[in-house]
Amino acid sequence: ELKVEQNPLFLSMQEGKNYTIYCNYSTTSDRLYWYRQDPGKSLESLFVLLSNGAVKQEGRLMASLDTKARLSTLHITAAVHDLSATYFCAVDMSTGNQFYFGTGTSLTVIP
Amino acid sequence: GAGVSQTPSNKVTEKGKYVELRCDPISGHTALYWYRQSLGQGPEFLIYFQGTGAADDSGLPNDRFFAVRPEGSVSTLKIQRTERGDSAVYLCASSRDRVGEQFFGPGTRLTVL
Numbered sequence: 001e002l003k004v005e006q007n008p009l010f011l012s013m014q015e016g017k018n019y020t021i022y023c024n025y026s027t028t029s030d031r032l033y034w035y036r037q038d039p040g041k042s043l044e045s046l047f048v049l050l051s052n053g054a055v056k057q058e059g060r061l062m063a064s065l066d067t068k069a070r071l072s073t074l075h076i077t078a079a080v081h082d083l084s085a086t087y088f089c090a091v092d093m094s095t096g097n098q099f100y101f102g103t104g105t106s107l108t109v110i111p
Numbered sequence: 112g113a114g115v116s117q118t119p120s121n122k123v124t125e126k127g128k129y130v131e132l133r134c135d136p137i138s139g140h141t142a143l144y145w146y147r148q149s150l151g152q153g154p155e156f157l158i159y160f161q162g163t164g165a166a167d168d169s170g171l172p173n174d175r176f177f178a179v180r181p182e183g184s185v186s187t188l189k190i191q192r193t194e195r196g197d198s199a200v201y202l203c204a205s206s207r208d209r210v211g212e213q214f215f216g217p218g219t220r221l222t223v224l
Binding site: 035041045050090092101103 | 144146151152153154155156159161166167169170202204209210211212213214215216217218
């Protein structure tokens with residue numbers, strides 16, 4: 001079974017600061033997804049990364065994928081309060097149809 | 112356009128009862144997924160449909176769980192003889208194809224007393 005680990009699990013950061021969330025996974029996959037979840041809400045798709053070296057940016061968030069290292073990063077630039085949420089990465093099994101989600105990173109941006 | 116919808120939004124049932132959870136995906140999306148999310152955890156994959164067929168049901172925890180998608184659109188997740196451990200939020204997602212981004216519904220919160 002594929003394992004997906006995120007760190008940190010909890011992150012409290014000040015507005016205006018930068019930080020990176022890491023997503024490591026345990027087996028071969030070329031496809032990785034990032035989602036955001038607000039408390040009591042469903043998941044919102046942020047990024048779809050479909051190949052090694054893929055980099056995508058939207059606003060203050062940038063995601064990248066290194067399939068050789070089995071690592072994806074979600075970088076936050078100049079954080080604002082509206083980014084407070086839980087962020088999940090999800091990995092697509094190359095040899096099957098399952099999606100495995102990480103444990104999530106709960107981000108709180110403090111004014 | 113309309114997103115993924117799920118009904119009911121909340122379901123409270125007693126241990127041992129049967130429940131059905133419904134998912135209405137985005138029109139034209141051929142791929143449909145069911146997940147279960149417990150408090151403080153990431154979603155756990157249950158089953159994937161491509162069209163009408165269950166392409167992968169390896170995530171279903173046991174034979175009390177079953178899902179159908181008879182016409183390739185609406186899907187129903189069925190749970191027999193519910194147990195307290197089945198309490199969770201059940202999420203449905205759809206996508207245009209196998210590798211596209213998944214659009215999630217609001218979820219059904221199932222509570223088994």
